[in-house]
Amino acid sequence: xxxxxxxxxxxxxxxxxxIFLGTTTPQLEETFYTMTHELQQxxxxxxxxxxxxxxxxxxSRCEWACYNTQEACYQLTQEFQDELHRPAFxxxxxxxxxxxxxxxxxxxxxxxxSVVGTWRDEIQIDREAVQAYIGGGIxxxxxxxxxxxxxxxDIQKEVLDLCPTxxxxxxxxxxxxxNKECTRCMHCINVMPRALRPGKxxxxxxxxxxxxxxxxxxxxxxxxxxxxxMEEPYDDLKEVxxxxxxxxxxxxxxxxxxxxxxxxxxxx
Numbered sequence: 001x002x003x004x005x006x007x008x009x010x011x012x013x014x015x016x017x018x019i020f021l022g023t024t025t026p027q028l029e030e031t032f033y034t035m036t037h038e039l040q041q042x043x044x045x046x047x048x049x050x051x052x053x054x055x056x057x058x059x060s061r062c063e064w065a066c067y068n069t070q071e072a073c074y075q076l077t078q079e080f081q082d083e084l085h086r087p088a089f090x091x092x093x094x095x096x097x098x099x100x101x102x103x104x105x106x107x108x109x110x111x112x113x114s115v116v117g118t119w120r121d122e123i124q125i126d127r128e129a130v131q132a133y134i135g136g137g138i139x140x141x142x143x144x145x146x147x148x149x150x151x152x153x154d155i156q157k158e159v160l161d162l163c164p165t166x167x168x169x170x171x172x173x174x175x176x177x178x179n180k181e182c183t184r185c186m187h188c189i190n191v192m193p194r195a196l197r198p199g200k201x202x203x204x205x206x207x208x209x210x211x212x213x214x215x216x217x218x219x220x221x222x223x224x225x226x227x228x229x230m231e232e233p234y235d236d237l238k239e240v241x242x243x244x245x246x247x248x249x250x251x252x253x254x255x256x257x258x259x260x261x262x263x264x265x266x267x268x
Contacts, residue, residue, distance in 0.1 A: 004031045047087035048255075053077050055097035056104040064189070065099030066117030066202035067230035073097045075234055076241075089245075090252035100198065101186045107210075107221070112258045113241060114207040114221045115230070119199035122179045123188075129195035130155075130175045140191050159188050203229045206240060209259030219259050222267060 001007055006022030023031065035041045053076055056062065058069030076095060077084070083093075096107035099117040107114035132138045133153055139146065140153050155175075160168050167181035168188060175195075189196045206228055210221035228236055244258065252261045 004034070048089045048091050049085070049087040049093070050080050050083035050089070051092055051094045052084065053095040053097065054105055056099050058097070058099040062099055063193075064102065064117075064186070064198060066119055066198055067099065067204050069097040069099045069115075069117070071232065072115065072230060072234055072237070075232065076238070079238060080241075083245075089249060091255045091257050093245075093248075093258065095241075101184050102190070108207060109210055109218075109220055110212055111210055111221065112208060113244070114210060115237070116205045116207065117202065117230075118184050118205045118227065119202045120227050121199035121201040123177055123182065123199060124197040125175060125177070126195050126197075127174065130192065131173075133192050133195055138192075138194055142190075142193050159191050162187055203227050206237070208244060209257075209262045211257045211259045216260055216263065219263070221259070222262065 001009060001020055004023055004027045005020055008021045010019040010021065011017070020031070032043065035043055053073045055069035055073035056065075058065040058067070058071075060070060073095075083089070093113070094111045095113045095115065096105045096111035097115045098105055098107040101116060101118060103109075103116065107116055129138065133140060134155055136152055140158065155170070160166075160170070164185055164187075165181045165183055167178040169176050179199075189198065204227075205223065206225040207221035208224050210219060212218055225240065230237070248258050248261060251265060252258075256264075
């Protein structure tokens with residue numbers, strides 16, 4: 001970049017992994033050729049294309065992952081190579097894959113299509129571990145609050161009262177959960193990870209239309225499909241994406257993100 005441009009770069013900025021700043025038009029093609037042919041780099045861009053999908057570590061490292069985020073991310077990156085490299089959209093489009101509702105890549109806040117892992121059966125409960133938390137035998141929050149004495153663990157104050165739908169209660173010394181009312185916020189699981197785990201019937205929730213503010217202010221993605229099994233080759237997900245793209249490319253104005261089009265024309 002000292003040779004082709006200004007030598008100034010943004011690295012891991014909010015707009016990309018590496019941004020090369022300041023060059024002249026004749027150098028652009030040369031830069032691309034050197035990077036792609038000699039340095040073997042796959043270049044993204046800031047055009048109206050599909051941006052490089054991103055995901056959390058998923059099943060490779062995390063016990064809460066409800067589907068294989070890395071595999072889904074890889075498969076969709078391969079499937080939509082053309083959309084990555086040849087801009088054909090009204091504006092940019094992003095996929096992000098979160099393995100569970102903790103949302104480590106914040107898909108719901110910043111992806112046009114957010115795939116968030118979830119489950120549709122009952123939260124698994126280890127009754128002995130619940131009692132161990134209550135009795136102080138296991139530190140809450142995986143020990144994350146160590147280093148200061150916060151007093152004895154109070155399941156009423158730290159778990160039950162903080163449940164957004166109040167779907168948990170103690171009955172005869174046993175923890176009860178009304179799973180029909182659970183919104184999968186993960187709070188109880190995060191506080192008592194050895195006592196509670198996601199259910200066994202796992203998949204993902206598909207949401208669409210999030211974006212960070214440029215034209216219209218920030219908005220979170222809206223629920224599109226409550227539950228989808230996430231199994232290779234992910235044909236159901238690909239079909240949804242292509243249908244969304246067909247509508248968006250037909251109806252959107254120039255530089256209008258999916259979320260803005262949904263706001264302008266209505267979600268229906």
